[in-house]
Amino acid sequence: VDARLQRRVQRYGWDKAAEHYETSWRSQLWPAQSRMMAASAPLAGEHVLDVACGTGLVSRLAAAAVGPSGSVTGTDISAAMVARASGSVAANNIAFRRMDAEALDLRDCSFDLALCALGYMYMPDPEAAMREACRVLRPGGRAAATVWGRRERCGWASIFPIVDARVQSEVCPLFFRLGNGDALANAFTRAGFVGVRCERFDTRLEFADADAACDAAFLGGPVALAWDRFTPDQCAEARAEYLASIEPFRRGRTYSVPGEFVVVTASKPAS
Ligand SMILES: C[S@@+](CC[C@H](N)C(=O)[O-])C[C@H]1O[C@@H](n2cnc3c(N)ncnc32)[C@H](O)[C@@H]1O
Numbered sequence: 001v002d003a004r005l006q007r008r009v010q011r012y013g014w015d016k017a018a019e020h021y022e023t024s025w026r027s028q029l030w031p032a033q034s035r036m037m038a039a040s041a042p043l044a045g046e047h048v049l050d051v052a053c054g055t056g057l058v059s060r061l062a063a064a065a066v067g068p069s070g071s072v073t074g075t076d077i078s079a080a081m082v083a084r085a086s087g088s089v090a091a092n093n094i095a096f097r098r099m100d101a102e103a104l105d106l107r108d109c110s111f112d113l114a115l116c117a118l119g120y121m122y123m124p125d126p127e128a129a130m131r132e133a134c135r136v137l138r139p140g141g142r143a144a145a146t147v148w149g150r151r152e153r154c155g156w157a158s159i160f161p162i163v164d165a166r167v168q169s170e171v172c173p174l175f176f177r178l179g180n181g182d183a184l185a186n187a188f189t190r191a192g193f194v195g196v197r198c199e200r201f202d203t204r205l206e207f208a209d210a211d212a213a214c215d216a217a218f219l220g221g222p223v224a225l226a227w228d229r230f231t232p233d234q235c236a237e238a239r240a241e242y243l244a245s246i247e248p249f250r251r252g253r254t255y256s257v258p259g260e261f262v263v264v265t266a267s268k269p270a271s
Pocket residue numbers: 007010011014029033051052053054055056057058075076077078081099100101102116117118119122123124
């Protein structure tokens with residue numbers, strides 16, 4: 001898949017998803033985001049970069065942790081995400097900018113901590129983005145990231161083949177690659193980090209009903225651009241197929257869909 005096309009699909013897809021994102025995913029992603037924050041432990045006064053910040057869920061947690069003497073810079077490829085993130089804060093220790101994670105327009109050695117929650121899976125070259133995170137960290141600075149785990153542990157994974165069967169290009173060709181084995185940890189090591197530690201854990205994504213499950217899958221996430229271009233018949237078919245795929249996780253009206261996350265922490269070499 002052409003990297004520029006993938007970036008465009010991501011950028012404009014997340015533009016479409018932005019208004020639905022927090023309703024759909026806020027509570028579902030909390031287990032991964034909170035573990036990543038605990039593992040990275042931002043300190044008062046630190047300067048934090050939040051890569052692929054989306055609506056700023058993690059950036060706001062980081063801003064509270066670093067306090068007024070610290071700062072948070074949130075970056076994202078989607079203008080709509082950056083606009084929402086900017087609109088969500090009044091604090092003056094936090095700023096958001098539209099930027100591709102693989103080419104950060106930020107100074108070398110200018111951050112203490114680089115975070116990235118649920119972002120690297122969407123990038124054509126996640127290792128390039130990790131190298132960029134490493135570049136902008138000061139020597140000895142820390143990084144932390146979380147990604148979805150293995151495809152077979154994520155009960156919602158059928159969303160990709162269901163959408164890809166109806167659009168010309170694959171939406172997220174390598175989505176689960178980083179969730180396998182030590183792939184995320186190894187990518188951090190190859191990108192120049194040391195002291196890489198990795199943990200993997202299971203969670204459940206709770207949806208109140210079929211509409212909430214489908215809205216999260218189709219409207220609030222990475223396939224939103226493709227969904228926007230479906231005919232009404234394609235929408236109905238894709239929705240029915242997706243609900244059939246998560247039927248094993250239905251409990252009456254609600255759905256409790258399994259998911260797995262991987263969290264990695266690492267440091268830039270001290271010298
Ligand atoms: C699932 S959201 C995660 C948002 C946020 N980190 C959170 O935890 O809520 C994924 C984000 O990655 C962003 N993204 C995808 N590709 C990117 C790239 N190449 N550079 C920067 N951001 C990117 C999307 O625009 C989207 O906002």
